[in-house]
Every structure is written in structure tokens, then in C-alpha cells.
Amino acid sequence: MTERTLRGKVAIAGIGETIYYKHGQSPDAEFKLALQAILAACEDAGIDPREVDGFASYGGDRSDAPRLAAALGVHELRFSNMHWGGGGGGVAAAVANAGAAVHSGMANCVIAFRSLAQGQFARYGRANSLASVSGDDAFLAPYGLMSPAQRFAMKITRFMTDHDIRHEALRAIAMASYHHAQTNPRAVMYGRPLTEAKYDASRWIIEPFHRLFDCCQENDGAGAVLVVPADRAKDLPHKPVYLLGAAQGGHHRSAAPVHNAPDYASAHFKTVARNMWEMAKLGPKDVDIVQAYENFTGGVLLSLVEHGFVDPSTANDVLSLDNLKFDTGKMPMNTSGGNLAECYMHGLEMVNENVRQLRGTASNQVADPQVAAVLGGPMVTPVSSLVLGTEATL
């Protein structure tokens, strides 16, 4: 029986993104941002946009695939796919779904994308003002538990308390993103450095582990990657970046209602990470760069632990700014500024960053990287992650 895998079967041939804007500041409609990013990814790949025959997104993307196909005049639509779940849990899954479509022969040339102009719609960090709420929320909202930060905070409290992890470990995660944004002109926080003193003085969003700088911003923009069969990528302008492994989902009852997941103090990557490494035939020690989605810095800690990058018993030492820097760190992380400081594009900007890194064209270029991972939005379900590699890794 032939091995069922995506390892080395598909490649990212093109990346694109819009200008990244602060929340509410995009002059363009969300759908126009999506079009701009997709056209940029096609141009980067040297492929006529009319050849695109599939679209994959996540997080309730409002830029409808059939409308995109009509607007761009694609010859035929063969694959349209929206990954379940909110926020950036599906970022790696969208790329993997595009890859699965391409490898299975359902489509030839699929865009995975995210478009987001929250200024034109509701904010994530503000609850709606319904008079009554149903489902899970009926047991949460009346107690003032409504925002994403609040949905996840008790996982962080429990994990950090159990393992005696200090808030300074989370500060290092925030500092790394801001540090890298200072040398990335695309970053929303370019020219706006963060110091330890500024972090420590920032207001509480939620005690005991969420200060202002532990929480992502909300932004406007769009990002896209173009996924093609590995064989085709070799004939295109850029060095192909291959998908080595990807997985999505969640462990046993991770989405149990009213915070009743048996293994609760988790980012929900325990099985997903295992499956991703298995497909990639790699482990955390083989990775040169990690992009770890920051909705909240505590979620990054959990993601890193569950993917095997950090042992909880040494997290206080390992998670230091120096260790996370692109040039001197042992574990370069969020090298473009991540969600906190490049742009909260629900992690799609992290996929683009890894492609740049593996091509050797990043703003904060890591020396000769071969393998780069994206750990998607943590603590939701389903979550997803992926690992990319150069031709040398095949």
C-alpha cells in the first residue's frame, strides 16, 4: 500500500499580502483586500490568476470563494473550502486543505487565504449586546465571560500555576514579536518598540497573566499563498517551499461544553502536533524557525510545549528574548513580528514569513534555514499546524 501523506507532494509557489493596517484603517473593502492578496500571490508565482481553480480559508472568512472565482474570471472552480472554527485555529489547515485538494487531483492550483477588515465588521474583543444568549454562552456570558481572552484565560492560569511558570516567560514572547517588527517595514508595529518597562506598566486585561501586551491587536488586511503540485513548483520563478507535514483537529473532547474538556489546560495540540511530526518525519529539534500564533502569549507557551519545543520545567529559562531572536536565538520565533506586531492576519502572515525565510528573502533572515513550522491559533478547536521545508529536506 502506498503511504498516505502530503509530505513533499505539494509546494507553496507564491505568496501575497496587502499593506497591513491598524484596525479600521483600511481604505479598501475587505473583499478588495482579498483580491489584492490573491493577485499578489499569483504574480509572485508567475501564474495567471485565471488558472486558479480553488480557494481555501478559515475562521468564517467573509470573502466568498464563488464570488472570488467570478471576480477574478477563473476558468473553472474545482475546490472551495472553509475550515470550521473561529479565529486562526484553521490557518495551517487551510493550507493543508489546499494541498490535499491539489495532491488528490481535485484541483491544480489552489489559493489559501485570509481577509480581515474588522473595522468594517464587529470587533472580536467586544461582546455583542444581545439581551439573551443561548448554547454554551448561556452558562458563561451572564458571569461576564464573553471575549476570546476570557474564554482561554483559565487554561493559562491553571497551566502556569501547575508548572510555576512566571509572567516574564510570556513577556519574552511579546518582546520577541515586537523586536522583530522593528526591522520589518511591513509590520504594523514597525517603529513602535516594546520595552520590559512598558510591558510591565501596561494595564491588566485579565489577571493573573494577561497584560495589554499579552493580547493580540486587531488589524485590517489580507494574505494569500498559492499551492501547486510539487512537480509544477520546480518550473516556477521561486525556490519551491514544500509542505512536509500538516495536521488539524483536537484531542479527546477538547471542545466539551462549558469548559469541561477533560484535558483542559491545553492549547489542544497534543494529538495534532503528534500527527504533524509523524507526517513530516521530523521533530521539534529539526526545526530552524517557529512561527507560533499569538492570540495571547499564554497560548504560545502551551503551543510550544505541546509541539515539544519547550519543556514546562525549563520554560522560565528557555523563554527569554535572546533565545527567540532571529540572529542569536537558539529558537528563532515569530521572526516577522507575528500577530502581535507584524499583523493580526490570523496567522496567514506567518505562513508567508516562513516561505520568505526558506527562500532566503526575509527581513530578519535566519541563516540558511531548511525547516520552518507554523503553529496555528491555539486553544480553539479545531487547531492546526504545519511544517515547511526546502528541497534539501525531501
Next chain:
Amino acid sequence: MSTALPAGLPAPAIEPLTQPYWDGTRAGRLVVQRCRGCGKHQWGPEWVCHRCHSFDLGWEEVAPRGRIWSWQRPHHPVHPALNGHGPYTIVLVELPDADAIRMVGNLLCPPDAPVSIGAEVEAVFEPHDAATPPYTLVQWRLVGQSAPA
């Protein structure tokens, strides 16, 4: 009695799946799902038992006591009703007498009170009689504290 949080937060919709719970809290009783197939408690409410797949889920009263499994203290007001209110404490309470199901509520305590994982708590029923329809929330206080703060 006063309520833990200001008026104006969303009320719980009373739905067919969850009505026995809300009927219970109105009567000052903590009533949760218990499977008639395998005898285990489950929470939150679901149409099927996640262990044995029986649809024959009953509702039974459980001891209104538990332990703090985790907690948080939001400062940033995410809803207009919370503007100017200041920090409040949310706890995740494990019920050891009911197969360790967990419930979310507010801990009735001063906004700067230390909170300890593992602390014993007991339920405090908080009626919202003026609501249409009226409902009663379940709050928590540390065992041994006579009156809520």
C-alpha cells in the same frame, strides 16, 4: 440580594435542552445531567451521553459544593454593562461529587482577594426576579464565609 455583576449583561436563554437546570436553580437546587444508561454525570448539557451514547439523560440534584479548578479576574470591560465596574472574579469549579464536572461562575469576593486553586467553594443562588422570564444564576463563595462580599 445584590448581584455579583451589574445589571445589563445578557440573560441565559432557557432552551429545551437546558430547561431542567434553570428550573432547578429557581428552586435553589443544583440539577445537572445524569445518564440513565451508565449513571455518569455530564456537563454542559448535551442530547447524548458522551460515554455510552444513550439519549436517555436524566436530571439529578447534586451537592452544591466544589473546588476551584482555575480562575481569572477580568479588568477590561468587554460589555457596556461592565463599563466602570472594575475587576471581577470568574472561577471554574470542579464538582467532585458529580464525576468531576465543571461549572463556571463568579467568586463572591473583593476584587483584590487572593484566589487559590483547590479552595473549597459552595454555591450561592442569585435570583434575577425582575428579568423576563426570571432566572437564577449560580455563584460561588469560599466555604466558611458566611455572607458574600
